[in-house]
Amino acid sequence: MTLPLDGIRVVTFDHAVSVPYAGRLLADLGADVVKVERPGGDFARFYDTACGDVSSYFAWINRGKRSVVLDLKSPAGLAAAHRLVDTADVVLANLGPGATARLGLDGDTLRARLPRLVTCELTGYGDGGPAAGRKAYDALMQSEAGLLELTGDGPVTARAGISVADIAAGVQVHAAVLAALLHRMRTGEGATLRISLLEALTEWMHQPMLYALGTGTPPPRTGGHHPSIAPYGPFPCGDGVSVHLAVQNEREWARLCAVVLGDATLATDARFTAVRDRVANRDALHHEIDRRLATISAERAGELLDEADIAWTRVGLVADLPDHPQLIARNRWRDVAVPGGPTVPMAVPPVDSSAWPAPDGAVPALGAHTREVLTELGYTGDDLATLLP
Structure with missing residues (x-):
């Protein structure tokens, strides 16, 4: 039984949470997701030490991928990245403002020579407007979009306990890429997709925004209680x-x-x-x-x-989740290998399908697949040795 995206290669130039999460969702559907990391690795690898050599964030959003280390500041590394892109169906990126354009890895440049390619770039604020080019991270977006105003208890505001802006953006990227692949299947054309972190979270903020506009006051901060339904x-x-x-x-x-x-x-x-x-x-x-x-x-x-x-x-308590009797009864957990540590429990995707099985895959060590992927691209001898970390 094959997975829906078997045969689809996704190359990612990403870090942190949002786009890596989208890549993980595509890997869950069978895509060959090749994560290109800088020398030293995605900084999200080191947020904490909860999962062997990698952080809990990194383990969660990078399961089932291949890791390739390339120095995009070197001519040879950048050339290898472009050769890798030539084999891709999808390219995802969320590098710093303007970075993909400087490297020739932006959607417009890539699709000028690869019109069937699907590209998606996530930025903090989108192109144009007074905030274009500014850096943006999850907690900043929670503040800017008004989520911080809604979360907490009484006079105390609080960041949401998970990275909701990043997750909102990740699921939007995932859905848009799937739609673009369907569009390509029907028309033969790829697509250039652009998504902003602010606009992804804004989509999720409609209900409290409409409430505030319609009543004249924002939903009150009520701790664990619903602001507009009681009890x-x-x-x-x-x-x-x-x-x-x-x-x-x-x-x-x-x-x-x-x-x-x-x-x-x-x-x-x-x-x-x-x-x-x-x-x-x-x-x-x-x-x-x-x-x-x-x-x-x-x-x-x-x-x-x-x-x-x-x-x-x-x-419930979050540490008790792996022992939740309903999740155990439904066999929702798998032991997943992580670099430098024992296996960790991860849930299978929440959608059960009669057409394809639940995915399986480990969390990659930094550069674990560099030689493998470069060899697939035809690198040998000194050319290969020059690129290996």
Whole structure:
């Protein structure tokens, strides 16, 4: 059984998270993703030491790729990079502002001689405009797009716990490349794709932006609780374990009151009748829920929530995720080899397919495939030796 992108070569000139994540998603679909790294490697390799010789970030977003080290500042290294591009179906990049154009690796230059090529370059702010050419990173974009304003509790703002701007951009690159490959199959033409980190996160910011414009105020920072639906968030139980519950409509609210809180009259209390009332009186609402849940264990709370048909979960710990009983029961974990360390658990892609299997692949050591790839390109002897790190 083959993978959908078997036979497709993706060459990446990338670092950090966004474009490497897109490349990982393409590798998951069977593409031969060749990651070109500078001497010394992608700096994301060294963010932490959680996975052997590489960081948790690098391990997560570079599984299943081949690593090639080329010095793009040397004529021989740059020539090898161009020879590698000549064999590619897709080229991805997120180097510093203006770097690809200086190297002749920008989409317009490459597609002038390779019209069937699909190129995609991610920049911080896009071409043109007052911010064009500025550097941009995930946390900066969370601030600039307004996500930081929404995240936190009360007066305290917080960065989201994962790199949401980078992930938003990565999935946009992934989807755009797949669309461009379909376009090429139908027309014979490649495509030049350009995406900005700011605009990728802006797409995800529509709902709170529309809320702020329509109501005159931004959604409030409410910690783990939903800013515009209540009750919807974590509540501690008597045994110190918290349950996260979600009431979506008035029928569920009535059942929560009668079955879980043991007081059906709360459902018709004027402070709590409709969702907007419960949001306006959130402190009083939480007091009623806290008062009841403090008398029972999380296990008992879960039983009552199930009886009332209310969506809920325990508040989990990230280090416990590999032991999650649902993920284990569905066989969602694979042991993945990382450079200089034991295997680490990684989840298979969340989409199950009847047409292709889940991918398999290791995290590459720096330059682990340089000789292999250069040999494929026809380098031998002294020419090969000159390029090897």
